[in-house]
Amino acid sequence: MKKSDSTRVHLERDTIQFREVPNRFPVGPVPLKKFEPSITVKLPDSARKQVVVNVLVGVDGKVKDARVTFSENPQLNESTTEAARKWEFVPASFDNRRIESWYAIVFTIQSGRERKH
DSSP states (O other): OOGGGEEEEEOSSOEEEEEOOOOSSOBOOEEEEOOOOOOOSOOOTTOEEEEEEEEEEOTTSBEEEEEEEEESOGGGHHHHHHHHHHOEEEOEEETTEEEOEEEEEEEEEETTEEEEO
16 A cells, blocks of 8 residues: 555554545544543532533544533533543545534543543
């Protein structure tokens, strides 16, 4: 494979290689860097709350906009939105061109701990 035929993306432990082939369907975006929210809200023991933040990923892989689309606790919205805005992506593509696209991040906050899917 020629060097110009592929794009390499380096993650903390993995390398993903994308072959440039004609695609007629949108591909991506793919998260590269994920950030956890800083939770200051006290939740009762064994409480589990979800917040879904939709982010608009630009052609540069940076988050251009973030909106809460579902929240089981409005007090968690600010911290999850702030964390979502820091994420970085391999941008979506269509017909081998980068495009803007929306991506849903599901944050699950559990008894003072945070976990995302």
